[in-house]
Amino acid sequence: VDCFFLVLSSSSSLLFVVASSFSPSLPALSSSSFSSSSSSSSNTNIAKCGELACQMDSTRQTLDNTILLSYCTFQEKEIIKGKKKKKKNSPPKTSRYNSERYVIALHDSIFYPEGGGQPSDTGVLQLLNEEEEEDDDSVQKIELIVTKATNVNQFCLLTCATTTLLSCNYTEKEIITNVLQNSQKYKIKQVVDWNRRFDFMTQHSAQHLISAIALSAPYNMDTHSFKLSSNEEEGEEDEAIGKGGSITTKPSYVDLVCTKANFVKDVLEIENLVNEKIQENLNMTPRYMDPNDDDDTSQVRSRLLPDGITGKIRLVEIGSNNGSSSIDCNTCAGTHVPSLSYLQMISFFKIERVKASVIRVHFASSNRLRRINALNYKRESEINHVLSCQAVEQVGRIESLMREKKEMEREMSVWKERVCDGFMEEVLKELLVRRKQQEEEGGDVKKIVVTLDVGELDMPWMTILEQNVIKEWTARSTTMEGIVVLMVGGSPKEEDAGNFYLMGDATLVSEGGKQVAQILNGRGGGRSGKFQGKGGAIRSKLEEAKEMLMQL
16 A cells, blocks of 8 residues: 545544555545545444455345445546557457446445455445335436445445446436435445355355365365456456356466375365365354454464454354364455355366475366356367267377378478479579679679569568578579569468568668568568568569669
């Protein structure tokens, strides 16, 4: 966090703390950027992160009659990281939302704020006038799409966007700002994207269970780190964010500390054990611990327990059913399932060593696991159809195709060598004829310009051709003085776009290279008697380029 701004609500004793850099798309916010709500009061009970509604009951999907504490607006600006090549003929990227953004603070949140390895919840804020009925279809409900929840100094801030669905004489910003300023007249209902929430709940709970079993004897593998995969990290925009949008089909992973050479057997045993615990349907219960209570802290297995922290700390405990001892008790603020039966099953997809002392286990559970299996089966069926074989024959069929491909490439290489030899003889023959004519005419050495269309030979083969021409010519003549050869190709002869290669007298090539590129509607570069590039009119403008070279 770069800096903080303190906002004191005029209608309450709330001291509101806002970080200016909590979101990449959020500009620095001055204290005047925030407006306090007339609905907040001095006796409002404000829930801090760790005690939010989503953390007290992770299965809760809505929160009614929320109190608005403060809000501000800003314009969303596109963040460009690095230089990205624009794909040819690709349409401009457009957002589903307006550029106007609202940062909103409520007295409690059903949305989990990003942190602790778990991505943020998304969803909808529904604003309905107190005098209107919620189930009245004739009433136009105002909705804010919650795109991100963020923990800022233990306060949960919601970043919201709007769609372009509102149609009236007022601008969307005027309508929503008026609603927020008069929030005491409106019911604010929070609705979480349950598909997304449940997906992260199950993956996070599965990670806790895997880590607990891996840490137990005889495996003694501590958890190094973990990652819950999401659509955002893949650069995908959720087309139905806040309303049950799509969930990624990418497995999550957990990194375990393990120095054993033969670790696969142990990991497969861990996979069997975690599924046995799921069948036992153990409870998964959040509770709170006093960090100053030694008896309490001694039961916690966590390397992330902060030193000198004050106040209650949230724990997530697995087990303790029917008076039995728990199998895990860990500090965690994330959302989790009430019992392990919600996980249904955990599957390990890939086991790999990523560091000398760290192994990575890719896994999935519950609905995500079913989606991954369905996608894999669909892909397998499509491959079977393409290869005309059964699943058990896929590897053998692909290996056979790869061998055939390599053999065809070898044969093609032989034919291309012969084609290159043929083009080389053609160039050398013309150079010899032209040079002989010059010698018969007498006088100084004159310029010779040769053009050649090599068809579909690509740039690597054009380079080989250039090397062979120079080698053979210098073996017969001591110099390339006055000689320029312009080759075009890399595409079928009916196409006008492709590669060009200019070679020969270093002075002439240096002087004419850029002009050739311009005539051929392209660009390129080179040095030491070579200039190569790509053009959009390599065949239709070839004669024009030749005439220009003759004038040098």
